[in-house]
Amino acid sequence: MQLARFPRLRFAHLPTPLEPLDRLSAALGGPHILVKRDDATGLAFGGNKTRKLEYLCAAALAERADTLITTGGVQSNHVRQTVAAAARFGLACEVLLSRVVPDTGADYEATGNILLDRLLGATVHMLPAEVDRPVAMAERAEVLRQMGRRPYVVPYGGSNAIGALGYVDCAAELERQCDEAGILVDAIVHATGSGGTQAGLSVGFRALNSDIRVIGIDVNGDADHTAEFVRTCAAATAEMLGFDPEPIVSRVRVEPRFAGPGYGIATDGMVEAVRQLAASEGLILDPVYTGKAMAGLIDLVKRGTFSRTDTVVFLHTGGTPALFAYRDCFGTDPSTRAEHPKIS
Numbered sequence: 001m002q003l004a005r006f007p008r009l010r011f012a013h014l015p016t017p018l019e020p021l022d023r024l025s026a027a028l029g030g031p032h033i034l035v036k037r038d039d040a041t042g043l044a045f046g047g048n049k050t051r052k053l054e055y056l057c058a059a060a061l062a063e064r065a066d067t068l069i070t071t072g073g074v075q076s077n078h079v080r081q082t083v084a085a086a087a088r089f090g091l092a093c094e095v096l097l098s099r100v101v102p103d104t105g106a107d108y109e110a111t112g113n114i115l116l117d118r119l120l121g122a123t124v125h126m127l128p129a130e131v132d133r134p135v136a137m138a139e140r141a142e143v144l145r146q147m148g149r150r151p152y153v154v155p156y157g158g159s160n161a162i163g164a165l166g167y168v169d170c171a172a173e174l175e176r177q178c179d180e181a182g183i184l185v186d187a188i189v190h191a192t193g194s195g196g197t198q199a200g201l202s203v204g205f206r207a208l209n210s211d212i213r214v215i216g217i218d219v220n221g222d223a224d225h226t227a228e229f230v231r232t233c234a235a236a237t238a239e240m241l242g243f244d245p246e247p248i249v250s251r252v253r254v255e256p257r258f259a260g261p262g263y264g265i266a267t268d269g270m271v272e273a274v275r276q277l278a279a280s281e282g283l284i285l286d287p288v289y290t291g292k293a294m295a296g297l298i299d300l301v302k303r304g305t306f307s308r309t310d311t312v313v314f315l316h317t318g319g320t321p322a323l324f325a326y327r328d329c330f331g332t333d334p335s336t337r338a339e340h341p342k343i344s
């Protein structure tokens with residue numbers, strides 16, 4: 001592929017493991033489900049933004065930037081990984097956070113990702129919810145330039161053509177892993193938000209002439225809008241790499257129905273999926289992305305989307321620090337407060 005001509009820093013722990021979820025597969029009666037552990041990319045609790053940041057940080061350093069600017073919600077995993085990458089390369093990092101999730105409590109404001117952002121050295125600016133984030137980032141960059149600094153703006157979710165290269169590369173990594181293990185994959189399912197992950201995978205599999213289906217599960221509560229993010233980013237990425245965008249863009253599939261009322265708002269399906277995977281596989285999912293994506297995968301299986309003998313990869317995109325900010329969703333179940341069994 002053309003990937004080698006783009007500068008890249010190497011700090012992700014790659015390849016991430018590909019592990020069977022045999023107990024989940026058995027509980028559902030097939031298909032054969034595996035998990036690709038991009039929660040284990042290694043940078044400050046890991047997650048999918050780390051692959052994107054290998055390319056984005058390389059671009060920032062190539063421009064001799066001294067500061068990264070990015071944006072997201074209070075519990076943004078993207079922001080946390082960007083702040084960590086900045087720390088790793090001796091760059092300052094300014095983050096513009098907005099309160100996009102309604103009715104959050106004290107845990108949400110103080111633990112999980114926001115705690116880590118501060119620990120990692122971010123300068124945190126709170127944005128009113130109605131402010132346009134790209135505009136706010138451009139304005140902050142201008143202020144910093146006036147002060148003689150060299151800011152580099154990392155887009156929301158790290159989702160532009162540069163960031164998506166991380167997932168073009170992931171498609172190739174997964175194919176190599178499957179070849180070595182003698183596994184034929186029919187579909188990959190993952191949470192889709194700002195679109196760069198799905199865009200990169202879609203371009204990557206196309207470039208490899210693979211017809212693995214990429215199924216994004218919308219976490220924004222507006223699947224049409226999310227699909228538009230994916231298509232825009234996929235088209236830009238395809239063009240940058242010299243592929244015809246049309247066949248890629250026309251195959252983009254984003255599943256509605258699993259985000260619930262909106263981004264970051266807990267759903268029963270999410271809580272159930274997080275509990276099920278923890279209790280039956282020892283695998284920790286998150287409340288905002290992978291819990292909803294797993295609820296989606298389980299539902300798609302139950303609706304007969306896959307045949308029993310298909311092989312489906314669930315891409316674990318990370319997000320686990322946010323679990324602590326959603327403690328209230330998981331603390332009330334009697335099974336988690338069970339009496340100690342009597343030992344006789």
Ligand SMILES: *Cc1c(COP(=O)(O)O)cnc(C)c1O
Pocket residue numbers: 047048049077078157159191192193194195196197198286289290317318319320
């Ligand atoms: C950002 C994020 C996603 C979505 O990835 P996009 O590339 O923004 O679509 C999924 N899962 C987690 C945990 C994330 O932080």
